[in-house]
Amino acid sequence: MDYNQHTLANGLRIIHEPSLSKVAYAGFAMDAGTRDEGDHEQGMAHFVEHLVFKGTTKRKAWHILNRMENVGGDLNAYTNKEETVVYASFLMPDLDRAIELMADMVFHSIFPQVEIEKEREVVIDEIQSYEDNPSELIFDDYEDMIFRNHPLGHNILGNPxxxxxxxxxxxxxxVANHYQPSNVVLFVLGNFDFKKIVHLAEKYTKDLLFTERIETRTPPALYVPEYRVINKDTHQAHVMIGNRGYDAHNDKRTGLYLLNNILGGPGMNSKLNVSLRERRGLVYSVESNLTSYTDTGAFCIYFGTDPEDVDTCLKLTHKELKHMRDVKMTSSQLAIAKKQLIGQIGVASDNYENNALSMGKTFLHYNKYESPEVVFQRIESITAEELLEVANEMFAVDQLSTLIYR
Structure with a gap:
């Protein structure tokens, strides 16, 4: 379906996609994440996300908590490296309630010190729980390694x-620096008249003035591959192998997306799953992941294995990467790989909440939104020659970093 967009006089951008579902989704996406923190602010973006639930100029925390719950809706939020999002799911008659509440939270939170003291302990517990899970912690240490001395490498949760x-x-x-309307997108997915959405946005942000957005982000320094071993008191060894990836504007990103899916995507027939788990039983979990940021990216392979099997798994992983660099896919292999990825995206796009969040994030950073059909077309246009070129750029041995927890 086509989407609607509009920009208010105060700079707030609005995007809406119609939906036939009886459940609607809406949220505010702020172009402010971990990479926007100063050295003295590490963990601030995530902490703000927690505290916007704890009081505004007109509401106590209890009133925020109950506003959507009382009508069966759900209110949530998340923070990552480049954005913070507050969003809600609700029945269609409650659109006004949802937009008013979230606008109040985003633009009028007061951050009471008493709430800061309480929520700080919650976040510290969250950090400690995360540090107890090496299979998750290693992803943070890996990004800190490939984005050395840059905010993109910072832990989202911060430190106690x-x-x-x-x-x-x-x-x-x-918040004053980063939650200006010109730095925010209101996204709505549901069967609404777009004029009503614009009216509500104007109504609940009419007190906000336009402020010119000032870009302060700097790209990370030149990438230098590393090989690092960290001693951990764990039964299992955890391993990351990877490289800087393409940014979200790079045309080669789709090719790497397809290669990533072939190599270690969610399918049980991924090359690494077949090689390391199905054929040899060396790992329980193996996967590859790709994240594209606005000016760089991260590609990684993760597996957990017995310490004595680390070298064997590394050799098998490098063997698969070498095959991708050296051997061009046949037309039938390429067609099957494309069909699998398109099918996965198609199934995932049946999730309205994920669609709404994706729409908000994409419009926030790139001022456009691509339907799954447009993505399908890009995937279909990829050639075997292009994949070979991408594999040789991304999987070159001398460009790969390795991080091992032993």
């Missing part, structure tokens, strides 16, 4: 010592 220094004025200053 720095969290203990945050006060009301610090959170308020971060």
């Amino acid at each position: 010592d720095m969290l203990k220094t945050f006060r009301t004025e610090h959170l308020a200053a971060f």
Whole structure:
């Protein structure tokens, strides 16, 4: 379906996609994430996400908690490296309620110090729980390695010592810098008249003035591959292999997306799953992942195995990467790989919530939204020669970094 878009006088961008579902989704996406934190603010973006639920100029935390729950809706939020999102799912008659509540949270939170003190302990527990899980923690250490001395390498959750220094004025200053309407997108997925959505957005943000957006992000420095081993007191060894990836504007990104799916995607027939698990029983979990940021990217392979099997798994992984660099796919192999990826995207696009979040994120960063059909066309246009070129750029041995927890 076609989508509708509009920009208010205060700079707030609005995007809407019609839907036949009786459940609607809406949210505010802020172009502010971990990479926008100063050295003294590590963990701030995520902490702000928690605290916008804890009080505004007109609501206490309890009122925020119950506003959507009382009508059966759901209110949620997340933070990552480049954006923070507050969103809700609800029945169609509650659109007004949802937009009003989230606009209040995003633009009028007051960050009471008493709530900061309580929520700080919650986030510290979250950090400690995360650190107890090496299969998740290694992803953070890996990005810190490939984005050395850059905010993209920072842990999203922050660290307890720095969290203990945050006060009301610090959170308020971060929001004042990054939550301006020109830095925010309102996204709505549902069977609504777009004029009604625009009217509600104007109504609940009419007190906000336009502020010119100032771009302060800097790209990471030149990538230098590393080989690093960290001693951990764990039964299993955890391994990451990867490289800097393509940014979201790079035309080669779709080719790497397809290669990533072939190599270690969710299908049980992925090359690494077949080689390491199905044929040899060396791992329980093996996967590859691709993240494209606005000016760079990250590609990685992860597996967990017995410490004595690490070298064998590394050799098998490099064997698969070498095959991708050296051997051009046949037309039938390429057709099957494309069909599998298109099918996976098609099944995933049946999830309205994921579609709404994807729409908000894409429009926030690129001022456009591509339907699954457009993505399908890009995948179909990929040639075997292009995949070979991408594989040789991304999987070159001298460009791969390796991180091992032993």
